[in-house]
Amino acid sequence: xxxxxxxxxxxxxxxxxxxxxxxxxxxxxxxxxxxxxxxxxxxxxxxxxxxxxxxxxxxxxxxxxxxxxxxxxxxxxxxxxxxxxxxxxxxxxxxxxxxxxxxxxxxxxxxxxxxxxxxxxxxxxxxxxxxxxxxxxxxxxxxxxxxxxxxxxxxxxxxxxxxxxxxxxxxxxxxxxxxxxxxxxxxxxxxxxxxxxxxxxxxxxxxxxxxxxxxxxxxxxxxxxxxxxxxxxxxxxxxxxxxxxxxxxxxxxxxxxxxxxxxxxxxxxxxxxxxxxxxxxxxxxxxxxxxxxxxxxxxxxxxxxxxxxxxxxxxxxxxxxxxxxxxxxxxxxxxxxxxxxxxxxxxxxxxxxxxxxxxxxxxxxxxxxxxxxxxxxxxxxxxxxxxxxxxxxxxxxxxxxxxxx
Amino acid sequence: xxxxxxxxxxxxxxxxxxxxxxxxxxxxxxxxxxxxxxxxxxxxxxxxxxxxxxxxxxxxxxxxxxxxxxxxxxxxxxxxxxxxxxxxxxxxxxxxxxxxxxxxxxxxxxxxxxxxxxxxxxxxxxxxxxxxxxxxxxxxxxxxxxxxxxxxxxxxxxxxxxxxxxxxxxxxxxxxxxxxxxxxxxxxxxxxxxxxxxxxxxxxxxxxxxxxxxxxxxxxxxxxxxxxxxxxxxxxxxxxxx
Numbered sequence: 001x002x003x004x005x006x007x008x009x010x011x012x013x014x015x016x017x018x019x020x021x022x023x024x025x026x027x028x029x030x031x032x033x034x035x036x037x038x039x040x041x042x043x044x045x046x047x048x049x050x051x052x053x054x055x056x057x058x059x060x061x062x063x064x065x066x067x068x069x070x071x072x073x074x075x076x077x078x079x080x081x082x083x084x085x086x087x088x089x090x091x092x093x094x095x096x097x098x099x100x101x102x103x104x105x106x107x108x109x110x111x112x113x114x115x116x117x118x119x120x121x122x123x124x125x126x127x128x129x130x131x132x133x134x135x136x137x138x139x140x141x142x143x144x145x146x147x148x149x150x151x152x153x154x155x156x157x158x159x160x161x162x163x164x165x166x167x168x169x170x171x172x173x174x175x176x177x178x179x180x181x182x183x184x185x186x187x188x189x190x191x192x193x194x195x196x197x198x199x200x201x202x203x204x205x206x207x208x209x210x211x212x213x214x215x216x217x218x219x220x221x222x223x224x225x226x227x228x229x230x231x232x233x234x235x236x237x238x239x240x241x242x243x244x245x246x247x248x249x250x251x252x253x254x255x256x257x258x259x260x261x262x263x264x265x266x267x268x269x270x271x272x273x274x275x276x277x278x279x280x281x282x283x284x285x286x287x288x289x290x291x292x293x294x295x296x297x298x299x300x301x302x303x304x305x306x307x308x309x310x311x312x313x314x315x316x317x318x319x320x321x322x323x324x325x326x327x328x329x330x331x332x333x334x335x336x337x338x339x340x341x342x343x344x345x346x347x348x349x350x351x352x353x354x355x356x357x358x359x360x361x362x363x364x365x366x367x368x369x370x371x372x373x374x375x376x377x378x379x380x381x382x383x384x385x386x387x388x389x390x391x392x393x394x395x396x397x398x399x400x401x402x403x404x405x
Numbered sequence: 406x407x408x409x410x411x412x413x414x415x416x417x418x419x420x421x422x423x424x425x426x427x428x429x430x431x432x433x434x435x436x437x438x439x440x441x442x443x444x445x446x447x448x449x450x451x452x453x454x455x456x457x458x459x460x461x462x463x464x465x466x467x468x469x470x471x472x473x474x475x476x477x478x479x480x481x482x483x484x485x486x487x488x489x490x491x492x493x494x495x496x497x498x499x500x501x502x503x504x505x506x507x508x509x510x511x512x513x514x515x516x517x518x519x520x521x522x523x524x525x526x527x528x529x530x531x532x533x534x535x536x537x538x539x540x541x542x543x544x545x546x547x548x549x550x551x552x553x554x555x556x557x558x559x560x561x562x563x564x565x566x567x568x569x570x571x572x573x574x575x576x577x578x579x580x581x582x583x584x585x586x587x588x589x590x591x592x593x594x595x596x597x598x599x600x601x602x603x604x605x606x607x608x609x610x611x612x613x614x615x616x617x618x619x620x621x622x623x624x625x626x627x628x629x630x631x632x633x634x635x636x637x638x639x640x641x642x643x644x645x646x647x
Binding site: 003004007008011012014015016027029030031032033034035036038040042043044045046047048049050051052053056057092095096098099100101134137335338339342343345349352353 | 506507508509511514528531532533534535536537538544546562564565566567568569587605609610611612613615616617619620621622623625626627628629630631633634635643644645
C-alpha cells in the first residue's frame with residue numbers, strides 16, 4: 001500500500017488523541033544537529049475545526065491484538081489495517097520538520113504481534129531519527145503497556161516525553177473495558193521513567209497520561225483525585241482528559257448515540273490547571289463523589305461557595321490570594337503586583353492595565369471601593385454572572401475548548 | 406513642540422540627545438518632510454552617529470537590561486505610533502530606571518504593549534513559515550512579516566535547521582537571510598528567482614496536505630475560530646492552503 005493511504009489511515013486513527021503540546025521542554029540547541037525545542041511550544045497550523053497542530057501525530061500501526069471495547073482499533077473491529085515501516089516514519093518526520101510543518105513527532109501505536117515486537121519497531125524508528133538523521137527535536141512516545149523493562153528503558157532514552165495511558169481512574173473500569181491492561185501494566189512504564197530520570201546522569205524526561213471521560217461511571221472527584229495523586233508523586237507532568245466518543249454498541253459502554261461530554265472535559269482541564277498552577281487542592285474544587293459545576297468554571301464555582309474570603313482588596317492581597325480571584329490569572333496577578341508597587345490601584349487604574357473586570361469585579365475591592373452587586377450574596381452574584389455569560393459569543397467557548405492543550 | 410526626524414534608529418536617538426541638551430519637549434514626532442508641514446514650530450533633527458552612540462551607551466549603562474532591549478524591540482514595528490511613547494519612555498528611564506517598569510504610566514504601558522505585539526507576531530512566524538526544498542538541498546521560505554523580524558526569525562531557524570542550508574526571503578522588505586555552511590548572512594535583493602525544487606518536494610507537500618485534512622474533525626467544523634487563530638494574512642505562503 002502506498003505511503004499516502006497509510007498516512008491517511010494512521011493520522012485519522014490518532015486524531016482524537018488529545019495531547020498535542022510540545023511545550024515545557026527546555027531549549028536544547030546543538031550545533032550541527034537538526035531540530036531544537038522551544039520552551040513555550042509552537043502551533044504550526046490550525047485545522048478547520050480550529051485546533052492547533054503542533055506535532056505529527058500518528059499511530060505507527062492500527063493493527064492491535066488487544067480488544068479494548070472503547071477503542072476503534074480493537075481486534076474485533078472490522079477495519080482496514082496498515083503499518084508504517086520505521087524508515088518510512090522517520091523520513092516523514094524529518095521531511096515535515098525541515099519544511100517547518102511540525103514541531104516534532106507524537107507517536108503512539110496499536111499492538112502488532114506482541115508488545116515487545118511493537119516496542120522494538122518504535123525504537124527502531126526513533127533510532128533512525130536520533131542517530132542517523134541527528135534529529136534533536138521533540139519526540140513524544142506513548143509507551144506500550146506490558147512491554148519489557150529493558151525496551152521501556154531504551155525508549156525513554158530516545159524520547160523527549162513519554163506517556164502511558166491510565167485510561168480510567170479505577171482498576172474496576174479498566175478490567176471491564178480493557179481486559180488485557182492492568183493498573184500495574186500502565187503504571188510500570190511511568191515508574192520506570194521516573195526512576196531513570198532521577199539518576200543524575202540522565203536528562204529529565206517529562207511524562208503524561210490520558211484518561212477517558214464519560215465512558216465509565218467515575219465522578220470528577222475520583223478523576224481529579226487520581227490526577228492529584230500522580231502529580232504529588234511526581235509521576236506525571238500532565239494529565240490529558242479525553243471525552244469519550246462512542247465507537248461500539250458494547251453493553252458496558254454508553255450507547256452509540258451519546259454525545260461526547262466536551263463541556264465536562266473542558267471543566268476538568270480548567271480544574272487540572274488550577275491544581276497544577278494556582279495552588280488549589282482537588283477537594284476544594286469538587287465535593288466527594290460529585291462532578292464539577294457545568295455552568296460556572298471551577299474557580300468561579302469555588303469562589304461562590306467560599307464568599308467568606310471575598311471581596312479581596314487588590315492593593316493588599318498576596319499573589320496566592322490574587323490568583324484565586326475569578327477572572328484574574330497568573331499574568332493579571334503579576335501586572336497588579338508590578339503596578340501597585342508604584343501606586344495604589346483603583347478601578348480606573350485596573351482598567352488601564354487591561355485587567356479584565358467582567359468577572360473579577362464581583363470579588364474585589366480597589367482602594368476600598370466595591371463595584372459588584374448591591375447585595376453581596378452568592379445568589380445575586382451568580383445571577384449577574386449568568387447574565388453577562390449569556391452575552392458572550394459562542395466561539396469564545398470553543399477557543400477555550402480547543403486551544404493548544 | 407513638533408519634531409521631525411528621518412525615521413531611523415540613529416535619528417531617533419539623536420532626537421533624544423537634542424531634546425535633552427536643547428531642553429525642548431516633543432509633543433508630536435513625525436517623519437514627514439518638514440516642507441510638507443504647515444506648523445510653525447518644527448525642530449528638524451539631523452541624524453548624527455556620534456550623538457546617537459552617546460545616547461545608546463548611556464541607555465545601556467543606566468537602564469535595566471530588559472528596559473534597554475525594549476527600546477530596540479519597538480523599532481521593529483513598521484507603524485509610527487510608537488515614536489512619542491518611546492520618547493517619553495526613554496526620558497523617564499533616564500530620570501529613574503525604575504520607571505521603565507511602571508505600567509501605570511501610559512507611555513510606558515504602550516511601549517510594553519508594542520513589545521508584546523512584536524513578540525506575538527514573531528512567535529506566529531516561528532510556526533507559520535513554510536520551507537520548500539530546492540534541488541541542491543537548500544531549504545527556501547518566502548515570508549511576509551508584520552514587523553521587521555527577519556533577523557530574529559533567521560536566528561530562530563539557525564538553531565533549528567542548523568545542519569541545513571536555508572534561505573528566508575522577506576518579499577516585502579526585499580531582504581534575504583542566507584544560512585550557508587553554518588554562517589548566517591543578510592542581503593538586499595530586488596527580485597529573487599528560486600532555483601528548481603527537489604524531486605521529493607511534491608511528495609512531501611502532498612503528504613502534508615493529506616495529513617492536514619485527515620486530522621480535521623468535520624463534524625466540529627469552525628472556520629471562524631480557525632481564522633481567528635490563523636488569520637488569512639499568514640496563509641499566503643502556507644503549503645496546506647494551496
